[in-house]
Amino acid sequence: MTDKTPVEYIIETVDLHKSFGNLHVLKGVSERVRPGEVVSIIGPSGGGKSTFLRCLNLLEIPERGHIFIHGVDITKKGVDVNLHRRKMGMVFQLFNVFPHLTVEQNITLAPVLTKKSTEKEAKEAARALLSRVGLYDKLNEKPGRLSGGQKQRLAIVRALAMEPEVMLFDEPTSALDPEMVGEVLDVIRELVHGGMTTVIVTHEMGFAKEVSNRVLFMDDGVIAEEGTPDQIFNNPRNPRTREFLSKVLQ
Amino acid sequence: MLERIVIIWTGYWKMFLGEGLAITLSLSATTVVFGAIIGSALALMKMCRILPVRWIASAYIEVIRGTPMLLQLYFFYFMIPNSFVLTLFGWVHKLMILFGSEVTQRDFVKFMCIAIALIINSSAYVSEVIRSGIQAVDRGQTEASRSLGLSGKQTFFRIVLPQAVKNILPALGNEFVMIIKDTSLASTFFIGDLMSVYNVVRGKTYLVMEPLIVVAAIYLVLTYVLSNLIAAWERRLKKGD
Ligand SMILES: Nc1ncnc2c1ncn2[C@@H]1O[C@H](COP(=O)(O)OP(=O)(O)O)[C@@H](O)[C@H]1O
Ligand SMILES: [Mg+2]
Numbered sequence: 418m419t420d421k422t423p424v425e426y427i428i429e430t431v432d433l434h435k436s437f438g439n440l441h442v443l444k445g446v447s448e449r450v451r452p453g454e455v456v457s458i459i460g461p462s463g464g465g466k467s468t469f470l471r472c473l474n475l476l477e478i479p480e481r482g483h484i485f486i487h488g489v490d491i492t493k494k495g496v497d498v499n500l501h502r503r504k505m506g507m508v509f510q511l512f513n514v515f516p517h518l519t520v521e522q523n524i525t526l527a528p529v530l531t532k533k534s535t536e537k538e539a540k541e542a543a544r545a546l547l548s549r550v551g552l553y554d555k556l557n558e559k560p561g562r563l564s565g566g567q568k569q570r571l572a573i574v575r576a577l578a579m580e581p582e583v584m585l586f587d588e589p590t591s592a593l594d595p596e597m598v599g600e601v602l603d604v605i606r607e608l609v610h611g612g613m614t615t616v617i618v619t620h621e622m623g624f625a626k627e628v629s630n631r632v633l634f635m636d637d638g639v640i641a642e643e644g645t646p647d648q649i650f651n652n653p654r655n656p657r658t659r660e661f662l663s664k665v666l667q
Numbered sequence: 668m669l670e671r672i673v674i675i676w677t678g679y680w681k682m683f684l685g686e687g688l689a690i691t692l693s694l695s696a697t698t699v700v701f702g703a704i705i706g707s708a709l710a711l712m713k714m715c716r717i718l719p720v721r722w723i724a725s726a727y728i729e730v731i732r733g734t735p736m737l738l739q740l741y742f743f744y745f746m747i748p749n750s751f752v753l754t755l756f757g758w759v760h761k762l763m764i765l766f767g768s769e770v771t772q773r774d775f776v777k778f779m780c781i782a783i784a785l786i787i788n789s790s791a792y793v794s795e796v797i798r799s800g801i802q803a804v805d806r807g808q809t810e811a812s813r814s815l816g817l818s819g820k821q822t823f824f825r826i827v828l829p830q831a832v833k834n835i836l837p838a839l840g841n842e843f844v845m846i847i848k849d850t851s852l853a854s855t856f857f858i859g860d861l862m863s864v865y866n867v868v869r870g871k872t873y874l875v876m877e878p879l880i881v882v883a884a885i886y887l888v889l890t891y892v893l894s895n896l897i898a899a900w901e902r903r904l905k906k907g908d
Contacts, residue, residue: 476810503816513811517829526825527815572811579815 426485427452427583427614428473433482435468442468443479444638450583450616455609457625457646458618460635461661466618469635470587473616474505503531506576510588512568514560520547520571521556524578533579546574550604566597570604577608584608586617622665626650634658671877679868679878687864688885694778694850694860698785699793699843705786706793713798724794731791737852743784744777744856752779774859781853789846796842800835801827833904840897844890851886861885 428450435443442465450456458466471477473484475491475498484491491501515523524546525539534542547553550570552563560568569589576584586605590598602624609615609628619625625632625646632649634642634657642655653659676683712724731739753760753776760775770778804827812822854862861882868878 474814476814499813499816499818501816502814505814507811507814509807509811511807513805513807515808515811515826517833527812527817530821530825531816576815 425451427454427487428616429483429485429488430469430473431483431485433469433472433479433484435465435472435477435479442638443472445482446635446638446640447482448633448640450614452582452614453612454630455615455628456617456631456633457629458616458633458635459620459622459625459649459661460633460641464635465638466635467587470507470585470616470618473583473585474502474507476507499531503527503533503579504582506573506579506581506584508569508572508576508584508586508589510591512560512565512572512592514563514568514571514575516560519557519559520552520563523560523571524575527575528578531579539578542578543574546577550574551600564597565593566600569593569597569601573601573604573608583614583616586615586619588618588620590619590621620665622650622662634661636661668877671874672880675868675872675874675877675881679864679881682864682868683861683881683885686859687861687882688889690778690858690863691847691850691860692889694782694785694853694858695843695847697782698789698846698850699839701786702789702793702842702846703797703839705790707797709790709794710797710801713794714801728791728794731788732795736788736849737855739788740781740784740852740855743787744780747780747783749776752776752783777856778858781856781858785846785850785853788849789842793839793842796838797831797835800838801831803834804830836904837897837901840893840900844893844897847890847893848886 426449428448430446430448433443433446434441444465446465446469448456458469460466468477472479475484479492482492486501486504489496491498515526518526521540521543524543525536528534528539528542529536533539544553544556547556550573552567552570552574555563555567555571560571563571573584573589589605590601593601598621602621605615605617606624606628615628617625617629627646629646631643632646633640634649634653634655636657642649642653642658648654649658650662653662709724709728712720713728715721715724753772756775756779759779760770760772763770763775808826808830809822812826813819817825850860851862854860854866857863857866865878865882869875872878
């Protein structure tokens, strides 16, 4: 295995394996994401989608395989994980906004603490971001008063405040009431149209079809099939993909 | 009966409140403050990456929580040498004398031995309160913070601890109420707390029940008021989110 790969890929994983105890969750995932690409990951629950996504910013440490970000192997010892994570925004299913901070502080905390921006710059940026997602009037509120959809929009701009190169979304709308799904997807859609490199795990098949350049079907710890949205949704070849789609699309 | 209770109260209220209650409260407050400090250190030790450090903290906590408080009082009362107390805390006694206190050196040493025993006992319980308060903070909070590129230390102090404090402070308040009651055990050594004063008054008046009822009422008012203050405070902390 060579250290460097051509840096035309922003993310490249090579033969990624991850187990929890005896449970082998990732069984060799090799995948590449180009700058500006939008990749959706679909698949049955328990297939390892979250684990794969979490490996990309080392929230889970894979026990075998490599992850190259811009050609640099971040699974190597001595890599500054924190520096690396700053370039990757992550949005979680359960929002994970900080309840003890105001909406504005949720956004400014990381840029200020990591010395990316001064307090003043961070506040200006936070206000601009909040206006963009229609939360400007909530600036000084605690997240406890926000709806699920508002929390998730906050979580997205909190990640954006670090000006990441890649955004990772782990089922960003799965915990939302149906009427709030749209407002969150709108924000992601706008981001994607702005050219953000995006990897999104989702059960919103319509959305995946609409925004993705590529769709990965992940099942039982491997990428069982991948292709353009048209290939995956209209012409799936793997019987498991077909079975999965027939279940979720009915 | 009621009449005699009133007599006891009018005759001895200064002794109950000025001596007994004062000592009970100062002993409890000292215990909870230092118990919290040592308890925090123990909690950190128990979450430490270095295995032997975790062992030491665990052993300490197990031994203290697994033996009776009265036994611990006896143990430290007889084990801690006077010279040790005086070397470490002699200045406190000198300070007290300077401020007009009439406490003898012997009583001071006695009081300190008891205080140390109570602190050691309380720290073991408090460390578990702190540890569970920290662990009750949703793991997603840590993950979100780390995913933004904040370090483990920044995450602990900026994200986890402020949220844990909201779980821990009210529990510490409740610990204070427990300690107030537990200090009565220390009256075995006549350190002048409420229960010790009861024994004195009983000896003087040859009445058993009446002074006991007075003391019970004082404890009850104290713990009732404190518990309600803590509950109100807890509601305010919760509302802050
Ligand atoms: N921290 C963990 N400890 C133990 N098992 C886990 C952990 N995280 C995930 N798993 C298990 O790994 C498998 C894959 O989980 P996950 O990656 O969350 O799947 P998906 O996101 O596709 O639903 C599941 O069986 C899950 O229970
Ligand atoms: Mg998942």
